Amino acid sequence: xxxxxxxxxxxxxxxxxxxxxxxxxxxxxxxxxxxxxxxxxxxxxxxxxxxxxxxxxxxxxxxxxxxxxxxxxxxxxxxxxxxxxxxxxxxxxxxxxxxxxxxxxxxxxxxxx
Amino acid sequence: xxxxxxxxxxxxxxxxxxxxxxxxxxxxxxxxxxxxxxxxxxxxxxxxxxxxxxxxxxxxxxxxxxxxxxxxxxxxxxxxxxxxxxxxxxxxxxxxxxxxxxxxxxxxxxxxx
Numbered sequence: 146x147x148x149x150x151x152x153x154x155x156x157x158x159x160x161x162x163x164x165x166x167x168x169x170x171x172x173x174x175x176x177x178x179x180x181x182x183x184x185x186x187x188x189x190x191x192x193x194x195x196x197x198x199x200x201x202x203x204x205x206x207x208x209x210x211x212x213x214x215x216x217x218x219x220x221x222x223x224x225x226x227x228x229x230x231x232x233x234x235x236x237x238x239x240x241x242x243x244x245x246x247x248x249x250x251x252x253x254x255x256x257x258x
Numbered sequence: 259x260x261x262x263x264x265x266x267x268x269x270x271x272x273x274x275x276x277x278x279x280x281x282x283x284x285x286x287x288x289x290x291x292x293x294x295x296x297x298x299x300x301x302x303x304x305x306x307x308x309x310x311x312x313x314x315x316x317x318x319x320x321x322x323x324x325x326x327x328x329x330x331x332x333x334x335x336x337x338x339x340x341x342x343x344x345x346x347x348x349x350x351x352x353x354x355x356x357x358x359x360x361x362x363x364x365x366x367x368x369x370x371x
Contacts, residue, residue, distance in 0.1 A: 151300075179359070187364070188348065189362050194359065234300050234301070236300075242314060244350045245303055245306045245314045245316075246301075246360060248293075250299055251300050
């Protein structure tokens with residue numbers, strides 16, 4: 146089955162710096178890759194996602210890149226702010242799998258001002 | 259906030275007992291998944307229901323079972339509770355197996371003592 150590896154497990158940056166989180170997946174059939182942000186005690190919330198027919202997607206300060214050949218995808222956050230501090234999870238999903246996501250173990254991002 | 263609601267929000271059970279957790283999916287969503295999130299870990303896929311039938315299962319023993327009702331709400335049942343079952347249980351819904359974003363509920367925090 147699918148396995149998703151996520152690195153680093155913790156990331157500390159200064160406000161205004163960029164942050165990059167990387168994930169690799171094992172199942173070449175996976176075709177949907179969302180990123181979730183989870184604040185302490187709250188539900189995971191989708192921040193950006195990408196399908197396998199696209200190499201890059203941007204939404205304001207957040208971008209995701211996908212390399213299907215290497216089976217890895219990355220989250221890029223620019224101009225980080227203290228409110229970006231949270232745990233970020235990457236995930237992968239096979240076609241027609243609905244809500245059956247396979248998650249990475251998460252990255253705790255700390256942005257200090 | 260999503261339209262996915264879970265009950266109860268917190269629960270304490272004794273080892274060996276049984277528990278039922280409930281999830282009301284967002285209106286129009288016919289696909290529901292359940293996840294177990296241990297402290298400091300990513301959500302782990304338990305199983306998914308599509309139109310009242312189990313449609314995919316993760317690496318969880320048979321004492322984890324579920325139901326989906328005609329209104330697409332869902333239950334997660336766990337028998338013979340073990341201490342390691344202590345976790346945040348999340349449900350997620352979407353409107354079809356091929357849809358993209360999965361919307362998460364706020365979770366049920368289960369503590370087994």
